[in-house]
Amino acid sequence: MSCKITEVDSGKIVEIEISGKLTSEAYGMFVPLMEQKIQQFGKVRMLVVLHDFHGWELSALWEDIKFDAKHFSDIERLALVGESKWEKGMSVFCKPFTTAKIKYFDQGELAEARQWIQSED
Numbered sequence: 001m002s003c004k005i006t007e008v009d010s011g012k013i014v015e016i017e018i019s020g021k022l023t024s025e026a027y028g029m030f031v032p033l034m035e036q037k038i039q040q041f042g043k044v045r046m047l048v049v050l051h052d053f054h055g056w057e058l059s060a061l062w063e064d065i066k067f068d069a070k071h072f073s074d075i076e077r078l079a080l081v082g083e084s085k086w087e088k089g090m091s092v093f094c095k096p097f098t099t100a101k102i103k104y105f106d107q108g109e110l111a112e113a114r115q116w117i118q119s120e121d
Contacts, residue, residue: 045077
């Protein structure tokens with residue numbers, strides 16, 4: 001598993017690149033940073049890029065559920081960039097768990113995803 005976190009726009013936008021199977025260790029890096037940014041900005045935006053993604057370990061899925069429940073209204077926009085139909089389906093599956101505007105982009109549309117996550121429309 002590989003997880004790279006990059007802050008954009010002074011940290012109001014967080015880009016996360018994930019490959020392989022998501023682990024609870026990744027949430028150990030991600031959650032404290034996101035909570036700091038939420039405290040700083042109130043609402044944040046996330047761009048998640050999935051490369052060769054194989055889902056979650058059970059412990060990571062639990063961490064994801066806890067994060068979503070705690071921060072239901074703290075994510076303003078969520079852009080998912082992926083490579084498969086099931087990753088596109090994740091963008092629909094996520095909607096009941098957040099008030100964020102969610103949009104899926106195919107791998108070749110990363111520039112468009114970055115533009116959308118920064119836009120104010």
